Amino acid sequence: MLFVLFRQVVDCMTEDTKRTESDYLGSRELPAHVLMGIHTLRAMDNFPLTGRPLPEGLVRAFGMVKGACAATNRDLGMWQNAPEKAAAIIDACREMAEGRLTQHITVDPLQGGAGTSTNMNVNEVLANRALQLLGHAPGRYDLVSPINDINLHQSTNDTYPTALRLAAIWAIRRLEDEVVKLQESFQDAEKRLAHVVKVGRTEMQDAVLITLGREMAAYAEAFNRDRWRLFKCEERLRVVNLGGTAVGTGLTAPRQYIFRVVDVLREMTGIGFARAENLVEATQNADVFVEVMGMVKALAVSLHKVSGDLRLLSSGPDAGLGELRLPARQAGSSIMPGKVNPVIPEAVSQSAMLVFGYDATLGFACASGSLELNPFMPLIALCLLESLTLMERSCRILREFCIEGVEADEEGCKKQLERSTVVATALIPVIGYDKACTVLKQAEETGKSIRQIVVESGLMTGAEVDQAISPEAVCKLGH
Numbered sequence: 001m002l003f004v005l006f007r008q009v010v011d012c013m014t015e016d017t018k019r020t021e022s023d024y025l026g027s028r029e030l031p032a033h034v035l036m037g038i039h040t041l042r043a044m045d046n047f048p049l050t051g052r053p054l055p056e057g058l059v060r061a062f063g064m065v066k067g068a069c070a071a072t073n074r075d076l077g078m079w080q081n082a083p084e085k086a087a088a089i090i091d092a093c094r095e096m097a098e099g100r101l102t103q104h105i106t107v108d109p110l111q112g113g114a115g116t117s118t119n120m121n122v123n124e125v126l127a128n129r130a131l132q133l134l135g136h137a138p139g140r141y142d143l144v145s146p147i148n149d150i151n152l153h154q155s156t157n158d159t160y161p162t163a164l165r166l167a168a169i170w171a172i173r174r175l176e177d178e179v180v181k182l183q184e185s186f187q188d189a190e191k192r193l194a195h196v197v198k199v200g201r202t203e204m205q206d207a208v209l210i211t212l213g214r215e216m217a218a219y220a221e222a223f224n225r226d227r228w229r230l231f232k233c234e235e236r237l238r239v240v241n242l243g244g245t246a247v248g249t250g251l252t253a254p255r256q257y258i259f260r261v262v263d264v265l266r267e268m269t270g271i272g273f274a275r276a277e278n279l280v281e282a283t284q285n286a287d288v289f290v291e292v293m294g295m296v297k298a299l300a301v302s303l304h305k306v307s308g309d310l311r312l313l314s315s316g317p318d319a320g321l322g323e324l325r326l327p328a329r330q331a332g333s334s335i336m337p338g339k340v341n342p343v344i345p346e347a348v349s350q351s352a353m354l355v356f357g358y359d360a361t362l363g364f365a366c367a368s369g370s371l372e373l374n375p376f377m378p379l380i381a382l383c384l385l386e387s388l389t390l391m392e393r394s395c396r397i398l399r400e401f402c403i404e405g406v407e408a409d410e411e412g413c414k415k416q417l418e419r420s421t422v423v424a425t426a427l428i429p430v431i432g433y434d435k436a437c438t439v440l441k442q443a444e445e446t447g448k449s450i451r452q453i454v455v456e457s458g459l460m461t462g463a464e465v466d467q468a469i470s471p472e473a474v475c476k477l478g479h
Contacts, residue, residue: 003014003258009212010326012154014083014286014340017033018030018031018032019031019032019137019139019435020289021037021038021139021141021333023038023039024039024041025042027044029137030137031136034104034128034138035101035104035124035125035126035128035129035132035138036104036106036121036125036128036130037120037124037127037139037146038124039117039123039146039367040106040107040117040120040121040124042093042363043107043108043109043111043120043121044106044107045075045118046111046112046117047107047110047111047112047117048108048140049109049110049111049359050108050109050110050382051108053105053109053119054105054107054108055109055111055167055381055382055385055386055389056099056102056209057167057171057385058118058163058164058167058172058381058385059096059099059101059105059122060097060099060100060102060167061097061163061164061166061167061170062096062100062118062119062122062159062163062267063094063095063096063097063098063099063122063126064093064095064163064166064265064268065159065162065163065242065265066096066122066123066150066154066159067090067093067094067096067097067128067268068113068178068242068261068264068265068268069153069159069242069261070086070089070090070150070152070154071268072092072257072260072261072262072264073152073153073257074086074090075260075264076254076256076257076260079087080192080397081227082216084147085134085144086144088130088131088133088144089126089130089134089144089149090142090148091130092125092126092129092130092133093126095129095168096122096125096126096129099121100380101125101126101129103475104121104125104129105118105121105122106121107123109378109381110240110378110382111154111378112375112381113375114154114156114157114160114373114376114378115156115160115373115377115378115381116376116450118156119151119156120156120420122150123146123147123150123151124146126146126150127141127144127146127149127150128144128370129144130144130149130150131144134144137204140201143232145426148271150271150339151258153245153252153253153254153261154245154253155244155245155246156246156247156281157241157244157245157246157373158240158241158242158243158244158246158248158279158283158356158450159242159285160265160381161282161286161375161377162240162241162242162265163243164289164377164380164381164384164385165238165240166265166269166271166273167381167385167474168237168289168290168292168384168385168388169237169238169271169468170232171252171388171389171392171438172230172233172237172292172388173229173234173386174229174392175296175299175388175391175392175395176227176230176231176338177228178276178391178392178395178396179226179227180227181222181298181395181396181399182223182384182395182396182398182399182403183220183223183224183227184220185399185403185404186215186216186217186219186220186223186403186424187216187220188214189216189403189406190213190214190216190217190220190402190412192213193203193212193213193216193335193408194211194212194213194214194411194471194475195211195213195472196211196212196213196408196471197209197210197211197325197413197414197415197417197470198210198211198212198416198417199413199417199422200422201247206240206420206421206422206423207422207425208263208422208426208427208474209417209422209423209426209469209474210474211471211474212324212408212413212421213471213475214325214474215309215340216409218299218434219306219309222302222305222306223299223302224300225302226295226299226302227387229295229298229299230295230296230299230412232295233291233292233295236288236291236292237288237292238271238272238273238376239273239274239275239282240265240273240274240275240282241262241275241276241279241283242265242273242275242278243257243258243259243261243262243275243279243284244258244276244280244283246372247280247283247284247372247373248278248279248281248282248284248372248420249279249280250284254355257359258275259275262274262275277415280343280372283372283373284371284372284373284374284431285366285374286365286368286369286374286377287366287367287371289362289366289380289384290362291362292384293358293359293362293363293383293384293387296355296384296387296388296391296463297356297359298358299357300351300352300355300359300387301352302349302389303348303349303351303352303391303394303398304349304352304353306345306398307346307348307349307352307398308345308349308404309346310326310342310345310406311342311345314326314342314354317409321416321417322366322447323408323409323412323413324406324408324409325406325407325408325409326342326344326345326402326405326406327344327401327402327405327406328340328400330343330345331341332478334362339412343447344397344401344402345398347394347397348394348398351390351391351393351394352394353389354387355387355390357358357383358383358386358387358389359383359387361383362379362380362383362384365379365380365383366380372420377408417469418451419449420443420450421440421443421450421453423449423450423465424436424437424439424440424443425451426468426469426473427439427450427460427465427468427472428458428461429468430460430464430468431454431459431460435459439453439454439457439459449464
């Protein structure tokens with residue numbers, strides 16, 4: 001969409017509304033006022049792939065990384081004769097980090113060149129914004145250069161992976177917060193449904209008694225485990241190769257810069273970033289993203305499993321299990337009146353399935369690096385950041401639109417309990433296995449309930465049977 005609008009603007013340009021920029025391949029015309037430059041224009045021509053904008057978190061992270069680089073260069077005296085230029089560059093970086101320049105990053109998320117197009121789009125926007133802050137028109141690169149000033153002592157190969165790590169940490173923190181809230185919503189459901197005894201099932205067959213509360217508690221514990229996985233995986237992302245420039249050797253960067261820039265980034269972000277001990281290795285390899293993505297996929301597995309259970313437990317409502325009532329969110333059919341589908345668990349399951357695919361794609365991309373660099377960093381970034389966003393939103397809608405309003409069909413659970421043979425298993429500690437088998441056979445032959453046969457046979461009183469299948473007895477560990 002941005003590309004189409006840009007083309008419309010270009011078609012309407014006059015000599016007074018355009019500027020010309022040049023690079024190694026030649027010259028191109030752009031609208032005079034735009035903050036992007038020739039490198040961005042070529043990338044827009046070359047990579048009309050997804051048609052989607054770059055993840056906002058990555059753009060903002062780039063602003064923060066570029067700001068740390070600029071502040072380090074300023075402190076080392078790189079612009080000592082032009083302090084106003086240094087201030088304008090740092091202010092422009094701050095604006096990008098705050099999200100105020102995101103709309104000017106117009107390259108496609110998928111691109112060749114290991115992310116060079118993204119880095120150059122960022123460099124051009126920051127340079128032109130700094131020029132505006134200094135009172136000059138965009139394109140005056142003799143005053144502020146995208147390469148010589150904004151990209152000073154940097155490379156795509158160290159700024160892009162560092163920005164991705166920062167963006168991922170921000171996203172993981174947001175996701176962790178949503179996972180905690182989802183866990184707490186299941187814990188609330190555990191309390192609300194603790195008194196509802198129901199048939200527990202293994203391999204889709206009636207097995208033993210359980211409570212709806214105990215099932216909710218199990219879901220809560222699964223998400224608690226996911227929460228801790230996410231918390232721990234952040235530390236994997238704090239080791240960065242910033243300062244390593246092209247291949248990790250620090251080519252073109254002063255030694256003082258290499259040893260200070262990560263410290264500045266840590267101070268600016270409040271995140272405990274550390275420079276990789278082996279910058280060459282950290283530039284070559286992307287396996288850390290595979291590890292982090294594995295944690296995200298584990299959450300997707302939990303969400304998919306739980307969503308499937310919710311759909312099954314709420315099936316019916318008349319001809320299915322019908323043990324749970326999910327909040328009605330929308331009409332479910334254009335032909336069947338009164339039908340309400342479990343749309344929230346279905347949507348969450350689809351998000352999880354997409355993350356499974358992203359995980360496989362990311363792993364393949366990380367394994368496809370060659371020699372000193374992984375050229376598929378844009379695909380890695382897209383898969384990871386998209387997955388984190390999907391999981392954050394999925395946890396939120398599952399909590400807000402489903403779990404917070406879930407209810408039990410207590411009468412339905414009771415009816416299933418009365419006609420189920422699993423009650424016999426609960427009575428084994430009192431009447432023994434052999435007698436339980438006899439009672440079960442009689443129930444199948446006569447159509448009577450287990451409770452009725454046990455009471456009529458004098459094996460237990462009605463009160464004793466009720467106690468044996470009470471929520472307290474069902475949930476007690478052992479007997």
